Amino acid sequence: MQKIIIIGAGLCGTLLAIRLGQRGYEVQMYEKRGDMRKEGVEAGRSINLALSHRGLMALEQAGLADAVREYCIPMKGRQIHTLAGQSFHSPYSGRSADYINSVSRSGLNIALLNEADKMDHVNIAFNHKCNGVNLDVGTANLVNLESGKNFTDEGAVVIGTDGAGSSVRRSMMGQTTKLRFHYEQSFLEHGYKELTIPPGPNGTYRIEKNALHIWPRDEFMIIALPNLDGSFTVTMFHPYGGEYGLDNLTTKDKVAAFFKKFFPTLIPHTPDYLEDFFKNPTGTLGTIRCAPWQAYGRTLVMGDAAHAIVPFYGQGMNASFEDVRVFDDILDANEGNWEKIFKEFQTARIENARAIGDLALDNFYEMQDKVNDEVFIKKRNLERQLEDQFPDYYSKYSLVTFQPKLPYAEAMARGRRQDEFLMELCAKEELPDLEKVMEAVRSLS
Ligand SMILES: Cc1cc2nc3c(=O)[nH]c(=O)nc-3n(C[C@H](O)[C@H](O)[C@H](O)COP(=O)(O)OP(=O)(O)OC[C@H]3O[C@@H](n4cnc5c(N)ncnc54)[C@H](O)[C@@H]3O)c2cc1C
Incomplete structure (x- = not known):
């Protein structure tokens, strides 16, 4: 050969x-x-x-x-952590076999x-x-x-x-x-930096194990994925510029004040965040x-x-x-x-x-600020019900992530059409019944 x-x-x-x-x-x-x-x-x-x-x-x-x-x-969904200190789970799909994996x-x-x-x-x-x-x-x-x-x-x-x-x-x-x-x-005006949530006592997980955690804060966000030893790898996606930008977070005091303001619930889980912040390199995106x-x-x-x-x-x-x-x-x-x-x-x-x-790139904006948005959350709930009841319904995320035989370009085109339609629908007070929604979605394909 x-x-x-x-x-x-x-x-x-x-x-x-x-x-x-x-x-x-x-x-x-x-x-x-x-x-x-x-x-x-x-x-x-x-x-x-x-x-x-x-x-x-x-x-x-x-x-x-x-x-x-x-x-x-397995990470079954996103676990969203709000600034007000609430946390809620948003499954990736209404189908139990459709999840992503941290490796x-x-x-x-x-x-x-x-x-x-x-x-x-x-x-x-x-x-x-x-x-x-x-x-x-x-x-x-x-x-x-x-x-x-x-x-x-x-x-x-x-x-x-x-x-x-x-x-x-x-x-x-x-x-x-x-x-x-x-x-x-082309580069984003954001870089990334990794921090760590160490394992809890006896290798336990300090936060939900089977989720991809997100702390969305408009123009910056932090995510965390679980590791087998009970730890989480935490990634800050963060702008270089601006008052709280990486270029300005130059001292431990500034970083500590920033975390206290925007990520107070994360601090108890990341005892070494200040050391990690200054020790770990900043990656470009x-x-x-x-x-x-x-x-x-x-x-x-x-x-x-x-x-x-x-x-x-x-x-x-x-x-x-x-x-x-x-x-x-x-x-x-x-x-x-x-x-x-x-x-x-x-x-x-x-x-x-x-x-x-x-x-x-679309998902960058979605993860940053839409996951907290009321209409977006309503749309995700509707999509989960659709996925639960109609075997032929796949959200854009599911088309891209859980339909490996569908080429990305087709997943994007179909997913975007659906998203546009469902966001418009969810912006209204009353939703039509699920059958009618599904009929309309089918007609988009
Ligand atoms: C922060 C971050 C998070 C990510 N998260 C995900 C995720 O959750 N899921 C996902 O699917 N993807 C993710 N990715 C993307 C993923 O890391 C890459 O798409 C993947 O690593 C691409 O694999 P590759 O083998 O093409 O390139 P690489 O993994 O970069 O491997 C290239 C290899 O080539 C070697 N090399 C480079 N130059 C030379 C040279 N001149 N001579 C010889 N060897 C050389 C390097 O040392 C390296 O070993 C993420 C990326 C980043 C930055």
Whole structure:
């Protein structure tokens, strides 16, 4: 079988290596970081993630979903914490099987690395950085970060799964005219910072375990996802500017006063929040769109390298795993013809990647200020009743999150039509009976 070079042994690259290894390809992966199984993981870099149906479906294809489910924590809905100190639960769906899962990023990556390591013809070289790809011939320029030695490696194809700062994509950008390469990068005026809620006594959970917690406060918000040891990873999504912006929260006194004003109920659960705040880095939040994703049938980008998105739909990793699943399906039909495979993959995915990028931005605004809004809450309640009574009703969130066979672009179009209609309906005093609402919703599809 041919040799395939994969740049980046993160979530997407490792799952791809496993699938290609399962198909019998010889896979050579290069990862610029050290082996996280030996060296640990840097602090403050999205410790846990929400894994949902799309990601699980791709893991299923590789025969790994059951093993991964073992260390997932189901999150059945959002637990909203208001400024007034109230807390209420808002289920993700009226269907009990539709929930998302909190999973450790490093735990999942390590499980995938271990699986890849079991395969004779999959090899992972850590501490090897790719500095670019010679697109015309499909060779990768690499440096061994331990020895400092530069070298070139050649395979049938090179696939870049090297994340948002992709070196492979940068090589494509170097041929802007020849490839008619289009590139867009936009950042939110918000960054993120991670804090921790430690476990309670004997590994108990200090707040509801099976929920994604949100403290929405208009232009800023905090979320928390549970970990297996009883702790929660808390993420502040916070603007840089403004009176309470990150650029102004420069002393412990200022941060303490800010938390007292806006997150008083969180303080007792986060004893080290001041230390965490100053110790942990601030991450940026951006969207990357580019095209084409392939060059000359020799090089391809996939995952965040092709379509980094903001994390507010919890879909970046899920979309990257879905890339692998769709790529795999396309390989089935076209094995041997890389140019055709790459082009078909791009056609199948690019519009959907754009859609989930847009949806993630929409959800940023929804999570920040709508989850507290009366009409929005009324609409969510109505949707739950609809999901409960009509098997063919799916909210926009459910279409995106729990309908893995529906492409993102279709989920977005249908979901937006429904949302608009239901928000208008819920702004009125009296709601028509459910049958009538459902009839109207059906007519929108
Ligand atoms: C705060 C936050 C929260 C998130 N929450 C969720 C969530 O709840 N659910 C969800 O689905 N997604 C979430 N995401 C998105 C998710 O993290 C990404 O979509 C996912 O990690 C993409 O996987 P990837 O393998 O494409 O890229 P990455 O995970 O970034 O992996 C890229 C790998 O390539 C390596 N690499 C980079 N450059 C080179 C080079 N030059 N040479 C060799 N190796 C290189 C890196 O070291 C890394 O190991 C979140 C993201 C953030 C920032």
